Amino acid sequence: MSALLSLKKVAIQLAGHRIVDELSFDLEPGDIGCLMGPSGCGKTTLLRAIAGFTPISNGSIELHGQLVSDSGKSVPTEQRQVGMMFQDFSLFPHLNVADNIRFGIEHLPSTEQEQRIKELLQRIGLNGYQKRFPHELSGGQQQRIALARALAPKPQLMLLDEPFSSLDAELRELLAQDVRFLLKEEGITALLVTHDQQEAFAMADKAGVMYSGQLLQWNTPYELYHEPQHQLVADFIGRGVLLQGQIREHQLHCALGVIDHEILCEQGNHDVTFLVRPDDVIITDRADSKLTAVVTGRGFRGSHYLYTLELPDTSQVLAVGASHQPLNEGTQVGIDIDFDHLVVFDSDVCELPD
Amino acid sequence: MTRGPLLLFGVAALIGLPLIVVALSLLNPQWDILAHLWQTVIPEYINHSLILLVSVGIGVTILGVSTAWCVSQFDFPGWRWVSWGLLLPLAMPAYITAYTYTGLLDYAGPVQQALRSIFDLQIGGYWFPQIRSLGGAVFVLCVVLYPYVYLITRAAFMQQSTAAFESARTMGAGPWKSFWRVAMPLARPAIATGVTLALMETLADYGTMEYFGVTVFTTGIFRTWYGIGDTQGALQLAAILLLFVIVLILVERYSRRRAKFYQRRSDGQQMRKPLKGRQAAAAALVCWLPILLGFLIPASQLLIWSIERAETWTQPEFWELTFNTLWLGLLAASITVLLALWLAYGRRRHPTKPLRAAISLAGLGYAIPGIVIAVGLLSPLAWMDHRIIDFSRWAFDINPGLLLSGTVVALLFAYSVRFLSVSLQTVSSGLEQITPQMDDTARTLGASPRRILWRVHLPLLRSSLLAALILVLVDVMKELPATLVLRPFDFNTLAVRAFEMASDERLADAGPPALMIVAVGLIPVMMLSRALKTQSIKTGD
Numbered sequence: 017m018s019a020l021l022s023l024k025k026v027a028i029q030l031a032g033h034r035i036v037d038e039l040s041f042d043l044e045p046g047d048i049g050c051l052m053g054p055s056g057c058g059k060t061t062l063l064r065a066i067a068g069f070t071p072i073s074n075g076s077i078e079l080h081g082q083l084v085s086d087s088g089k090s091v092p093t094e095q096r097q098v099g100m101m102f103q104d105f106s107l108f109p110h111l112n113v114a115d116n117i118r119f120g121i122e123h124l125p126s127t128e129q130e131q132r133i134k135e136l137l138q139r140i141g142l143n144g145y146q147k148r149f150p151h152e153l154s155g156g157q158q159q160r161i162a163l164a165r166a167l168a169p170k171p172q173l174m175l176l177d178e179p180f181s182s183l184d185a186e187l188r189e190l191l192a193q194d195v196r197f198l199l200k201e202e203g204i205t206a207l208l209v210t211h212d213q214q215e216a217f218a219m220a221d222k223a224g225v226m227y228s229g230q231l232l233q234w235n236t237p238y239e240l241y242h243e244p245q246h247q248l249v250a251d252f253i254g255r256g257v258l259l260q261g262q263i264r265e266h267q268l269h270c271a272l273g274v275i276d277h278e279i280l281c282e283q284g285n286h287d288v289t290f291l292v293r294p295d296d297v298i299i300t301d302r303a304d305s306k307l308t309a310v311v312t313g314r315g316f317r318g319s320h321y322l323y324t325l326e327l328p329d330t331s332q333v334l335a336v337g338a339s340h341q342p343l344n345e346g347t348q349v350g351i352d353i354d355f356d357h358l359v360v361f362d363s364d365v366c367e368l369p370d
Numbered sequence: 371m372t373r374g375p376l377l378l379f380g381v382a383a384l385i386g387l388p389l390i391v392v393a394l395s396l397l398n399p400q401w402d403i404l405a406h407l408w409q410t411v412i413p414e415y416i417n418h419s420l421i422l423l424v425s426v427g428i429g430v431t432i433l434g435v436s437t438a439w440c441v442s443q444f445d446f447p448g449w450r451w452v453s454w455g456l457l458l459p460l461a462m463p464a465y466i467t468a469y470t471y472t473g474l475l476d477y478a479g480p481v482q483q484a485l486r487s488i489f490d491l492q493i494g495g496y497w498f499p500q501i502r503s504l505g506g507a508v509f510v511l512c513v514v515l516y517p518y519v520y521l522i523t524r525a526a527f528m529q530q531s532t533a534a535f536e537s538a539r540t541m542g543a544g545p546w547k548s549f550w551r552v553a554m555p556l557a558r559p560a561i562a563t564g565v566t567l568a569l570m571e572t573l574a575d576y577g578t579m580e581y582f583g584v585t586v587f588t589t590g591i592f593r594t595w596y597g598i599g600d601t602q603g604a605l606q607l608a609a610i611l612l613l614f615v616i617v618l619i620l621v622e623r624y625s626r627r628r629a630k631f632y633q634r635r636s637d638g639q640q641m642r643k644p645l646k647g648r649q650a651a652a653a654a655l656v657c658w659l660p661i662l663l664g665f666l667i668p669a670s671q672l673l674i675w676s677i678e679r680a681e682t683w684t685q686p687e688f689w690e691l692t693f694n695t696l697w698l699g700l701l702a703a704s705i706t707v708l709l710a711l712w713l714a715y716g717r718r719r720h721p722t723k724p725l726r727a728a729i730s731l732a733g734l735g736y737a738i739p740g741i742v743i744a745v746g747l748l749s750p751l752a753w754m755d756h757r758i759i760d761f762s763r764w765a766f767d768i769n770p771g772l773l774l775s776g777t778v779v780a781l782l783f784a785y786s787v788r789f790l791s792v793s794l795q796t797v798s799s800g801l802e803q804i805t806p807q808m809d810d811t812a813r814t815l816g817a818s819p820r821r822i823l824w825r826v827h828l829p830l831l832r833s834s835l836l837a838a839l840i841l842v843l844v845d846v847m848k849e850l851p852a853t854l855v856l857r858p859f860d861f862n863t864l865a866v867r868a869f870e871m872a873s874d875e876r877l878a879d880a881g882p883p884a885l886m887i888v889a890v891g892l893i894p895v896m897m898l899s900r901a902l903k904t905q906s907i908k909t910g911d
Contacts, residue, residue, distance in 0.1 A: 069810055093813040100814040106807040110829045119825070120815030169815060 018081055020045040020205045021066065021173055025075035026085075028058070028065055028229075035061045037229040038075070043205060043222065048196060050208045050220035051231075052252065058229040059209045063175050066207065067100050068093035080172060096173075099166035099204075103178040105158045107150040113137070113161055114146035120169040136164040139198060156187050163195060167202055174199060174206040180215055192218035213253055225249045242357040247289060250359060255322070256293040257333055261360075263288055268360070271329045273307055277358040291359040294322060297335040298352040299343075305350025309333070311343050325351065381713065381728040385735055385787055388746025392612055395605035403603045411590055412610070418586050419614065421504060422511070423569055429512030430568045433660050434519025435561060439549070440657050441520075442527035445642040446650040452657035454899035457517050459664030461891035463848040464514045465577025466868065466884045467664070470671035471510060472581070473877045475501040502582045510582075511572050513664035518571075519564035521898075526560030527553065562625035566618050573614055574739035576851035577869055587611035588741045588851060595745060595855070605749070608742045619737050669888060675881025682882040692886055695847055695863040698778065702785035703793070703842035707835060709786065710793040714801050733791040740852035743784050748855065751775035751783070780856040788852065789845050793838035800834025837897060844891050 019042035028036040035058045043049045051059045064070040066077055068090055077085040079098070084091040099120075107116050117133045124132070137143040140160040150158055159179065166174060179195070180188040196219045199206050210216055216223050217237045224234040225248065232246040233239075244250035247258065261270030263283045268275040268290065312332070313324030321337045335351065337343060440446075441453050459467075475481050475498075482498055485491065500506065530553060538548040576588040587607055595604035645653055682688050713729055735743075751774040762770050774780055804827060812822045850865045857866065864883040871880035 064810075067810070067814060069813075093810070094816045094818065096814075098814055100811065102807040102811060104805065104807055106805060106811040108808065108812075108826055108830075109803075119812065119817070166811075166814070171814075175814075 019043060019078075020047075020080055021049075021207065022078040022081075023066075023075070024078075026062070026065065026072050026077060027074035028061055028070060029073045030061065030070070035229055036065070036072075039226075039229070039231045040075075041222075041224060041231060041234045043207060045205055046200070046203055047221040048199060048206045048208065048219050050210060050216040050223040050237075051226055052210055052213060052216050052223060053226035054252070055211055057226040059226045060177055062226075063100075063177055063207065063209050066173075067098050067175055068096050097169070097171050098173045098175055099169065099171035100175040101162050101166050101177065101179050103181055105150075105162040105182075107158055107162055107165070109150050111149075112146065113142070113148050113150075113153075116150070116161060117165045117168050119165065132168055136168060139201070140164050140194075155183050156191060159183060159191060160194070163198065167198070167204065170202070171204065174204050176206060176208040178210055179208065181210070181212070188212070189214055189218055195219065225252050227252075242359075244291065244359055247361045250291045250361075254293060255334055256291050257331075258289050258361075259292055259331055259333070261288055261290055262286070263360070268358070271327045271331045272333075272353050275353065275355060275358070277355055279358055279360070283360070286362065288360040288362060290361070292333050294334040294336045296353060296355050297325070297333050298354060299323070299325075299335050299337055300350045300352050305352065307351050307353070308348055309351050311345050311347045311349060314342065314345060316342075325349070381709075381732050384709075384783075385731050385790065387750060388743045388784075388787060389612070389734075389738065391746040391750055392605055392608045392742055395602065396609040400602050400606065403600070404606060407603060407607065411585065412607075414585055415587050415590050415607075415610075418504060418584055419573065422508060422572055422584075422586065423614075425508040426511045426515065426572045427565050427569055429508065430516040430519045431561060431565055433512060433516035434564060434568075435523055435554075435557075437516070437657050437660060438520050438524035438527055439553075440653045442524050443642060444650075444653050445644040446653045448654055448658070449642075452654070452661065454895075454902065455661045455665070456520050456657060457895050457899055457902075458661060458669075458892075459514050460517045460898070461888050461895050462514055462665060462668055463577065463850070463865070463887065463891075464510055464571070464575055465581060465850060465872075466672070466880075466888065467514050467668045468507070468510045468578040468581050469868070469872045469877055469880050469884065470668035471501050471506070472872075473671055473675070474667070475499075504582075504584050507578050507582045507584050510578055511568075511575065513660060515568035515571055516660055516664065518567040519561060522560045522564040522567075523557055526557040530556050559625040559628035562628075563622055566622040566625065570615065570618050570622075570737050573611065573618070574741075574851075576739075576741055576854075577865075581869075581872060587614075588739060591741050591745060592851070592855070601745075601749060604745050608745050611739060612742055615737055615739065615742075619734065622737075672881050672885045672888060675878040676885045678878050679881055682879070688882060691862055691864060691867055691883065694861070695865075696843070696890075698781065698863060699843035699846035700839070701778075702782050702789065702846045703839040705782060706786050706790050706793040706842050707797065707838045709790055710797040710838065711835075713794060714798045717798075718801060729794065732794055735787045735789065736791040738788065740784070740788055740849055741855065743787050744852040744855035747780060747784055747787075748775060751780050775856075777858050778861070781853065781858075784852045784856055785842075785846050785849065788849070789842045792841050792845060796834050796838035796841060797831070800831050800837075804830050837894075840897070841894050844894050847887050847890055 021043040023042075024040050026036055026039045027034065039062065041049075051062065053059050061070060065072050065085060068084065071090050072085050072087065074087050076083055079096060083089070084096055108119065111119070114133050117136060118129055121129055121132060133146065134143065137145060140163065142157060142160060142164075145153070145157070145161075150161070153161065159182075163179075176195075180191055183191065192215050208216070208219055220237055222234065223237045223240055225232045225240065225246075227248050233244065233249050240249060241254050244253060250256065250258065259270055259272070261268050262285070263269075263280060264285050266276075266280045266283065268277065268280060268288070270290070272292070307327075309325035309327050311323055312326045315322045316339075318339070320339050321342055323335045323337055323343065325333050325335055327333065333351075343349060437452075437456050441449070441456070473479055477493065485496075485498070486493070489496075501509075534552055534556065535548055538552045539545070543551060574588065576592065578584075579586050579589050580592070587610065591604045591607045591611070594600045594607060676683070713732060716725055717729055752772070755772045755774050755776070758773055759769055759771075762768050774783075808826060809822055812826055817825065847863070848865060850869055853863055853866055854869070857863070864887050868880040868883040868887070871877070871883070
């Protein structure tokens with residue numbers, strides 16, 4: 017199947033600054049994509065370029081196989097059939113819920129309008145709210161109305177700019193799943209921008225991490241978590257620490273001892289940095305373990321504790337422990353290391369891209 | 371991008387014309403005139419102006435800060451009334467308050483009559499303060515202008531984080547010490563802003579000074595221009611007055627910048643402390659006194675006069691005058707609002723440096739005394755008129771008369787210079803609530819720019835456009851000196867009529883037109899108090 021959205025070597029310059037650099041990815045029809053990255057990495061600018069608000073200086077953007085942006089041309093936003101949802105929802109404060117949703121479908125006959133409004137409101141669980149005004153709604157309700165409004169004209173592509181960032185954490189994940197369900201039900205392809213990986217994991221089929229205008233990796237969230245190809249991706253996604261080690265004779269020598277792993281077979285001898293996730297470290301009974309560590313920090317996470325453990329050489333790793341028997345700080349524990357996925361980076365490529 | 375410089379030029383020409391004319395008169399000093407003025411009037415003008423600035427400054431600070439503190443910190447019987455009642459003097463032009471106090475406190479006024487009959491005194495046989503004096507002018511300006519300080523300081527006190535004040539208390543500072551050491555310093559930039567606004571009004575005042583016989587620059591400019599017919603002298607006096615104003619503008623800009631620095635979002639509901647007994651009575655007294663002096667007493671006097679002259683209200687001539695004034699005000703308001711819309715949209719689309727410079731220049735107009743604008747406009751307009759007459763005579767053999775300086779065009783021009791900033795501020799704040807994201811959203815929903823304008827912008831701007839219209843309308847109705855100088859022959863406004871009646875010692879006849887001005891002036895005060903109410907609700911949650 018051909019991609020619905022295809023970006024090829026897109027570069028964006030604003031006021032002489034290069035915001036996005038040689039960026040390419042494809043999004044298949046019906047998929048939900050997600051761009052993550054710290055603020056200022058260029059992800060919102062990229063989204064605005066796809067919507068047609070910002071021109072691109074190089075490369076091309078194709079929607080449904082049709083060129084919509086390149087260095088010379090830019091199809092106006094209103095002709096692109098993209099829906100967009102903003103961080104602040106941008107509901108029109110002077111229009112009630114029904115009229116907000118109606119805004120994009122006023123060219124339809126009025127019976128069809130009414131039907132579509134009702135159908136959408138039912139789907140987001142807010143039927144009966146037609147006559148309410150935006151200021152009478154809670155944040156979560158406003159967010160869903162904004163989504164319904166953007167969905168009403170049945171756009172080819174839905175763009176969501178930090179759609180949940182103004183909501184509180186609990187609501188966020190719940191709504192993220194709701195929104196995913198709705199988009200899937202309507203069969204709409206969507207691209208989401210966020211700095212929150214929980215949001216990305218809850219919604220995305222494909223995700224990528226952006227850093228200073230570059231897309232470091234574009235893959236499924238599972239791959240991003242377990243097989244990051246870049247140290248910055250490893251750092252940004254999930255919890256974990258990066259430790260130093262050396263590969264000698266296809267074995268990894270480090271503070272955790274000597275580690276064997278299949279991926280090391282092809283590696284020559286050199287210094288590396290490698291990723292240790294909390295789920296790679298298992299706390300065991302002290303007696304039958306060759307590796308020990310001291311608990312130096314403890315964070316309660318409800319279903320579990322997240323411990324910071326200090327190894328004999330003073331480097332630190334994270335580990336997960338059961339919620340009902342907390343370990344006190346200063347306790348000596350034994351640990352086992354079990355690398356399902358071992359991710360190593362060359363020590364000399366840990367610099368930031370510029 | 372191409373429209374930015376064009377806009378700059380347009381606005382700079384509009385706002386700058388009178389200023390440039392006045393400033394040029396300083397660059398080209400007529401030494402003999404200046405020397406003469408220095409020997410005769412200028413020292414006195416400066417002396418009086420300084421006394422006024424210092425005394426009014428102190429007076430409005432005391433009245434404004436004490437009331438703002440009581441209203442923002444305490445709860446006492448009648449709180450709801452005073453919290454907006456303290457704004458009422460904004461509806462009273464200073465010169466009208468001056469007339470009412472003269473009526474009350476003069477020889478023949480009810481107060482002295484009562485004193486004489488009670489104590490059986492003879493006229494001239496006792497001491498009574500003369501209201502028509504420098505001291506009287508200070509009193510009138512203080513009770514009329516303190517709301518500027520009250521309004522801004524109150525907002526500052528309410529926005530101050532309670533935590534700052536409360537942490538001072540936990541560190542052992544008593545309420546008084548906390549007030550002086552924490553609340554006041556934090557509010558100081560806001561207080562300074564309010565006081566400079568009041569002082570700008572003080573410098574611009576003509577009606578009160580003229581009526582009380584206090585010689586200052588505004589009255590001097592008028593006298594030099596009309597009494598002596600000395601255009602250059604008037605312009606040079608205007609230039610000196612402008613120097614005073616520029617100092618105030620600089621102070622105001624500086625303190626506004628600092629005010630921004632000090633202001634924080636309020637971090638929660640600020641609890642006002644309920645007062646009881648003598649404390650409550652004291653707070654109520656502090657707040658009711660300025661309302662009484664600044665509004666209730668003068669307004670009652672106007673009402674009494676208007677009832678005494680009841681026949682005025684049925685005269686078609688009076689209604690014609692009212693209609694005239696409203697029509698002029700609405701016309702000026704429409705012009706300034708259209709200009710403001712143009713500028714505000716320009717800034718929204720292309721916020722270039724020259725454009726922002728042009729807009730802050732437009733913001734200056736309000737600080738410049740009406741009389742300075744008037745004399746600064748009159749000579750260039752007259753010059754242009756003569757060129758038009760020459761051309762028309764040469765081309766068509768017709769003398770069209772004074773098309774600019776002799777018609778309402780001159781008045782509308784002056785009002786636009788002076789009140790553009792009022793409408794610009796209102797329109798800009800209205801436009802701010804229409805976020806760029808709303809435009810973007812509408813575009814992703816397939817709306818064309820025209821549809822966005824009609825369906826999104828105009829409905830959302832409606833209330834601020836209306837507010838801007840009313841504010842300018844009221845300001846035009848109150849405006850006295852520029853109207854006096856620039857009005858066409860035989861053209862009157864309510865303000866001019868009230869001024870003429872009072873100058874002829876027919877105070878009661880000044881009542882109906884003055885009451886009309888105050889009545890219309892109450893509309894924006896009501897709007898303001900409503901806005902304040904929603905503001906305190908918003909900061910409360």
